[in-house]
Amino acid sequence: MQWELFLLTLFAQPSLIVCHLYEYHCINEEKNWTEAQQYCKEKHTDLATVSNMADMKRLLNNSAGNMTEAWIGLYDQTDGIRTWYWSLPGVEFNEKSKTTEKFYLIKEKKTWLEAQSYCREKHKDLISGMKQLEDFLPVDENVFIGLYRDTWKWSDGSSFSFRHWNLQFDDENYNSGQCAMTVFDDGGRWKNDNCSIRKPFICYDDKVILIKENKTWEDALYYCRDHYHDLVTITNLDEQRWIQEKAKKASTDHVWMGLRYACTLDLWFWVNDKVVRYKNWASGEPVDDCDMSGAMETGGGHRWKKMNDLKEFNFLCSKP
Known part of the structure; x- marks a missing residue:
């Protein structure tokens, strides 16, 4: 009963603050890329990781003073192995998932970067993922799709595939020892430059932390709050x-989130008073039952599972 009473208390509190899971900070000091990374x-x-176009808009809105360009956390590995990615953020290379997207065949001739830019400006992105290809790809024409490979990596070790290069970028060139910067007067598009050149730079503060300790859901909740x-x-x-x-780095096969089932009221809720609108449940989940909380898979599709809250997993805390 204590969690049902807690839920009613939460819903009685207004929530007016819009927050992000990470914040950007433009640093108007000139450093080479390695010095900027250390700072x-x-x-x-870490140096800024950019995961989608929404992040790019935030960077442009937060640009400091008279900065025209700044280092971000992307660098080209020395003699790195080229890895395949899809252009559309969040689509894994071997992923085959459901799609409800609308597709448009553009009968204009463009380079791959020009085609990607056109699709992002007019629609969403180049067609990406095996399911989208099966649903739409025309069989009688040669067309660009959103598949590319490169050797570029993010400083924080994340695997985000988002890239926002300017139209002159040529990744077929030998780019080892090069680092990426965003150019504010070019819509934030990225250029590569020698990492030893001194420039302003952009850092980020992560508001999510993975705790690699095994705890029950309730113990994890109180640990995060303490x-x-x-x-x-x-x-x-x-x-x-x-x-x-973050979940990919866990030592358990699931991680606890702030998702809880209210048995008496027969509904799922977030413990910070957010309504459960977005959902990522795994298929074939057991029926709702008392003493259950939400956990995320640390591999595969990172789907949500309904777990008995006495099980012990790593967990994810949010920072203020």
Whole structure:
């Protein structure tokens, strides 16, 4: 009964603050890429990771003073192995999932980067993922799809596939020893440059932390509230993608989130008063039952599972 009473108390509190799982900070000091990386890791979390176009818009809105360009956390590995990615953020290379997208065949001739830019400006992105290809790809024409490979990596070790290169970028060139910067007067598009050149840079503060301790759901909740802020909440697909990057590093096959089932009221709720609108449940889940909470898979599709809250997993806390 205590959680049902807790739920009613939560719903009685207004929630007017819009927050993000990570924050960007433009640093108007000139450093080479390695010095900038060290500065960001000491004073923030790391050099900026950019996971989608929404992040790019936030960077453009937060640009500091007269900065025209700035280092971000993307660098080209020395003699790195080329890895295949889909252009559309969040689609894994071997993923085959359901899609409800509408597709448009553009009968204009463009380079791959021009085609990607056109699709992002006019629609969403180049067609990406095996399911989208099966649903739409024309068999009688040669067309560009959103598949590419490169050797570029993010400083924080995340595997986000989003790239926003300018139209002159040529990844077929030998780019080892090069790092990426965003150019504010070119819509934030990225250029590569020698990492030793001194420039302003952008750091980010991560508001999500993975705790590699095994605890029950309730113990995890109180740990997060005592040491950070709360168990993590997921309200949209972008947040899901950001948080699942953290979950990949867990030592258990699931991680606890701030998702709880109210048995008496027969509904799921987030412990920070957010309504459960976005959902990522695995198929074939057991029926709702008392003493259940939500956990995310740390591999595969990172789907949500309904678990007995006495099981012990790693967990994800949000920071204030």
